[in-house]
Every structure is written in C-alpha cells, then in structure tokens.
Amino acid sequence: MSVFNALTTAVSGINAQSTAFTNLSNNIANSQTVGYKANTTSFQNFVAGSLIGSTASADISDSVSAVTVQHVDQQGTPTSSSSSLSAAISGNGMFVVSKATGVGNTGTTQFQDRDYFTRNGEFSQNNLGYLVNTSGYYLNGYMVDPSTGQLGTTLSAINVSNVTYRQPQTSTISLTATVGTMPADTSKYTAADAQTYTTAPTTVYDANATAHHVALTWNQSTTNPLVWTVSAYDADGTGAIDQAANTYNVTFNSNGTLASVTDSTGASVGSTTSGSAVKLPITATYGSNSTQTMDLSLGTIGGTSGTIMASSTGTASKSAVGSLTLDATTSTLTQGSAQIGTSTGSNQSYMTSPVTVSGVPVSMLWSQTSASPPTWNVSAIDSSTGAALSATSSITFNADGTANAPPTSIAATINGTAYTVNLPTMTNAASPLLTPSSTLGTDTTALTSDAVSAGSYEAFSFSATARLRRNLATALRSLSARSPSPTLPMSTD
Structure with a gap:
C-alpha cells in the first residue's frame, strides 16, 4: 500500500503542475484578449491523520491538487480606444x-x-x-x-x-424685442399714451414631448412710461398657465435698458447689478397636474440686447397677435382684423391676447376643424382656465381667405354679465383672415425656446x-x- 500511495502522491503532484502550466498557457494565449484577467494557481495539500472520532485509514499518503483562481471581478488596466462604444468598468461590476x-x-x-x-x-x-x-x-x-x-x-x-x-422638455424661453418707445417728453405722458406689445407664440414641450404654445403680453404703466407689466399666457387656450401667477413688473432705465424686475407682490426678482441675467420663472401645468417651470430670459441688467425700449424716434416691435378692445359702456368687445392662419394649412389655431373684463382674462380662440374646405370654430374663453364664455360658431372659408356667410358677432357671458363680441370682417378679399400662402409672414419678434422640434x-x-x-x-x-x-x-x- 505504501508504494501505491507514494505513486498516487507523485501523480497528484504532476497533475497539479500540469494545471499550473495550463493556466500559464491560457494567460499567455489571452494576453491580448479584451477584458481577460490572468488566472493564478493555488496548490492544496491533503493531509492524512488520525482525527478524533475519524474512521479514516491512517495509512493514506499525502497528496496535492491545483485550484485555478480566476480574477474576473478585478480592475484591469484601461487602454485607450477610438470607438465611442468601447467602455470600461471602474471598480466593481460587470x-x-x-x-x-x-x-x-x-x-x-x-x-x-x-x-x-x-x-x-x-x-x-x-x-x-x-x-x-x-x-x-x-x-x-x-x-x-x-x-x-x-x-x-x-x-x-x-x-x-x-x-x-x-x-426634450423646454427649460428656457427667450425674448429679443423692442417692447415700446420712450415718450418724447415724460412730463407730458398720460394714460392715453400707454403702449402694448404682444409676442407671437413660441412652441414649448412638456415632459411627455407634447407641444404647447406660450406667448407674452406687455402693458405699459399709465403713470410711469419706464414700467411695464409682462404676463405669460397659454396660447392654446387650455388655461395651462395662470396669468396672475406669471405676471411681473419690469422697469427700464431712461436709456431703454433693463433696470429691475419685481413679481406681483412687489418682491424683487433677481439682481439689479449691471450685467446680471434677467430670468423670470414661468410655471405651466400640463397633463395630470404636472407642473413645469421655464425661465423667461429677457437679457441682462443694463444690456443693449434682449428686451429693450427704443428712443422716442426709434421703432418698436410690432405686436404679432391681435387683442380685443373693450367698450364698457356698451358691454361690447371687438376683435380687430388679423390673419389667423392659412387657407392651405391644417390643425391650425389662433388666440387673441387676453384682455381683462370684470376680472376675467378674455380671449377669442380660433381652432381649425377641417382642411378642405378650411373650417374653423371660434369662441370666447377665459384664458386663465380655458373655460368657454360663449357658444362655439363654425365658419367655412374660401380659398381666397374670405368666409361664407360668417357671423358678425357672438354672445358671451363674463362674470355673470352679458357681452357682445364683434368679430372681424371676414368677407373682404383685400384683408382676408386666411392668407392663401402656405405660411404666414415671418414674425419679426423673437420669442424663442430651447426646444428642438426635430x-x-x-x-x-x-x-x-x-x-x-x-x-x-x-x-x-x-x-x-x-x-x-x-x-x-x-x-x-
């Protein structure tokens, strides 16, 4: 038995060394294999002995075995790669x-x-x-x-x-425009001189990549020509933007540059230090009470770009969206003539900028329902909530942008009071509401967003x-x- 045991021990040693050489060969063969970790060999001795309570034979000779130890979880040496799809794990992980x-x-x-x-x-x-x-x-x-x-x-x-x-979800909207001109003589400034300015809507996207439209209205103070009130509103007419909560007072310097901003409570917004960025938070609620805040960038304090006022002899940006005019004595609202869309487009919409009537911001919402022939619905809405203030009228247009037997007015109820809303003339081919061209004229105002549409x-x-x-x-x-x-x-x- 002792000779056999000795032979067994010798063979186990040879097998162990063979395993070690095999591991060494594998390491050499895979030295250039990406992600390969060199294996090491661990030798184990089997010791026979008369353990307490053991029935093992005491004459079994010692032997040895080789165990391959893999190190696949260890950090390797990173090497550079020109491929943007090559990646390395730093630390643990696979x-x-x-x-x-x-x-x-x-x-x-x-x-x-x-x-x-x-x-x-x-x-x-x-x-x-x-x-x-x-x-x-x-x-x-x-x-x-x-x-x-x-x-x-x-x-x-x-x-x-x-x-x-x-x-992507929109985070910033920016305005580059001249919102008005300075009075030639500030001592003679009256409420009748107050100016207004409305931007064209800009497209923004919510967290679900759904498109929406935001616009701004600017109204000059009736007592101080350097102070303006700017309000953001939902140009889709859904009431996603609370105008009261998104209204700010902007003060300009006498040279037309931005001086300071306060919110509706009079609290300062941002810094008044020259060169400081002017960013106003605009909050919208899209979808299931999903609140989205966007920064309205107006430029910098004291800056000559962004949002400014022109000198009395300068030129202000022209409002891109019409508004309603209110005659309180006759409870009448009138929408001026303005192109609401094109005769060749589809799924178009147009909304007048809001005007406050009995505490309610009122707009006229035009929505296209058919492309052939061009058919639109029009109604009065509460622009802060999207709630309807009137019945909906349907109007069919001709190819030249004029309408067939259109209504001249609609009845609206605002805060319990009956109003008549006069609609613009839709039968004059010289000033049609729909332009025959496939696109409207390029907007000279510059309300933009950081949204990338495609x-x-x-x-x-x-x-x-x-x-x-x-x-x-x-x-x-x-x-x-x-x-x-x-x-x-x-x-x-």
Whole structure:
C-alpha cells in the first residue's frame, strides 16, 4: 500500500503542475484578449491523520491538487480606444450580456433565457442594431419607454436601430424685442399714451414631448412710461398657465435698458447689478397636474440686447397677435382684423391676447376643424382656465381667405354679465383672415425656446459618469429626447 500511495502522491503532484502550466498557457494565449484577467494557481495539500472520532485509514499518503483562481471581478488596466462604444468598468461590476441562439420566424434575433457577465467592454453595433462585444455577447440594459420617457425595470438586449427623436422638455424661453418707445417728453405722458406689445407664440414641450404654445403680453404703466407689466399666457387656450401667477413688473432705465424686475407682490426678482441675467420663472401645468417651470430670459441688467425700449424716434416691435378692445359702456368687445392662419394649412389655431373684463382674462380662440374646405370654430374663453364664455360658431372659408356667410358677432357671458363680441370682417378679399400662402409672414419678434422640434439618430455612446446600467439608459434617453450630442468615448478594459 505504501508504494501505491507514494505513486498516487507523485501523480497528484504532476497533475497539479500540469494545471499550473495550463493556466500559464491560457494567460499567455489571452494576453491580448479584451477584458481577460490572468488566472493564478493555488496548490492544496491533503493531509492524512488520525482525527478524533475519524474512521479514516491512517495509512493514506499525502497528496496535492491545483485550484485555478480566476480574477474576473478585478480592475484591469484601461487602454485607450477610438470607438465611442468601447467602455470600461471602474471598480466593481460587470456588463450584463446575452447569448444569441439564432433568428426567429419574424426575422428578430432570439436569445438564451439566461444572463451572462463579462468585463469585455469592446462593443460595436452589428447590422441589426445590437451592441455586441468581441466575444459575440449582446449587451443588455434597461430600455426607456418612448411614450413616457421612463426607465424600464426589465433587462433586454439593447438595440439602437429604431431610435426615434423625442423632443426634450423646454427649460428656457427667450425674448429679443423692442417692447415700446420712450415718450418724447415724460412730463407730458398720460394714460392715453400707454403702449402694448404682444409676442407671437413660441412652441414649448412638456415632459411627455407634447407641444404647447406660450406667448407674452406687455402693458405699459399709465403713470410711469419706464414700467411695464409682462404676463405669460397659454396660447392654446387650455388655461395651462395662470396669468396672475406669471405676471411681473419690469422697469427700464431712461436709456431703454433693463433696470429691475419685481413679481406681483412687489418682491424683487433677481439682481439689479449691471450685467446680471434677467430670468423670470414661468410655471405651466400640463397633463395630470404636472407642473413645469421655464425661465423667461429677457437679457441682462443694463444690456443693449434682449428686451429693450427704443428712443422716442426709434421703432418698436410690432405686436404679432391681435387683442380685443373693450367698450364698457356698451358691454361690447371687438376683435380687430388679423390673419389667423392659412387657407392651405391644417390643425391650425389662433388666440387673441387676453384682455381683462370684470376680472376675467378674455380671449377669442380660433381652432381649425377641417382642411378642405378650411373650417374653423371660434369662441370666447377665459384664458386663465380655458373655460368657454360663449357658444362655439363654425365658419367655412374660401380659398381666397374670405368666409361664407360668417357671423358678425357672438354672445358671451363674463362674470355673470352679458357681452357682445364683434368679430372681424371676414368677407373682404383685400384683408382676408386666411392668407392663401402656405405660411404666414415671418414674425419679426423673437420669442424663442430651447426646444428642438426635430432631430435624427447619428450615433450611440456611453456616458462617462454614473453606474453602467444607468449610463446605458441615459444614453438611449439622450438619443430619444434631444438632438445628438458629442460622444463621450471610454477606454476598454
């Protein structure tokens, strides 16, 4: 038995050394394999002995075995890469990947029902849009719901072939306009000299990438020509913007530059230091009580660009949207003639700027219901809530922009009082409400937003910050929620 045991011990030593050489060979062969971690060999001795209570034979000789120790979870040495899809994990963690099993009947790639883990971050996009590493494994991640923009909770193979553009939520609207002119003699300024200015609506997007329209009205003080009241309103007529809560008093310097801003309570908004940015928070409620705050940028204190006043001999920006005029003695409102849209467009809308009647901001809302022939509905609304103040009248227009037998007025009830709203003339071909051209004249005012209405998929890249899975989701969301940004390549590991 002793000779046999000695031979067994010798053989175990040879096997252990063979395992060690195998590991060494594998390390050399994979020295250039991305994500590979060198294996080490650990030797274990088996010691025989007469343990207490043991029935093991005391004549079994010692032996040795080799255990391969893998270090796949350890940090490797990052190397640079020119590919924006190469990624390295800093610290603990692994890429979650899947193994493809073939192509199904529908032409889509099928995967095994299990997850694998790797440090090989040298990914590339295959011809089907999947991200595959050099070992042939498909990268998994949490996808973003295209309708809500919310991150999912189920891992799946990432495919970027069908990424579509998603408008980002608007955060800033900016105004560059001359809201009025200085009086030639301030000592002779009267209430009758007070000016008004209304911007054209600008498009903004909510968190669900739904388009809305915001506009501004400016009203000069009847006592101080340097003080104006600016109000933001929902130009879609849904009452998403509370005008009272989004009204500010803007004071100009005698040279027409911005001096200071206060809110409706008289509290200062921002700094009065020269060069300070003038940003007014505009709050809107879109959807299911989803509040969205946007900064209204007017320029800088003392700046000559942005929002200014012109000298008495200068030229002010022309209002792009008409308003109602009120005759309180006859309880009559009148809408002036203004082009509300085009005769060749569809799904158009137009809303007059609000005028306060008995404490209610009143606007006329025009909404197109048919493109052929051009048919519009018109009604009076409370612009702060979107509530109807009158019945709706339907008007059909001709190709030249005139209307067929249009109503001349509609009846409205405002705060319990009956009013007559005179509509503009719609039968005069010389000044039609609809222009035959496909677009209205270019607006000379400049109320703009940081919204990007369209974009196209160009590339996919990993973010250089946060956790890997979050980075993947953020990168996908970036493609579906804003215009393409510069890639942030990471090194391979």
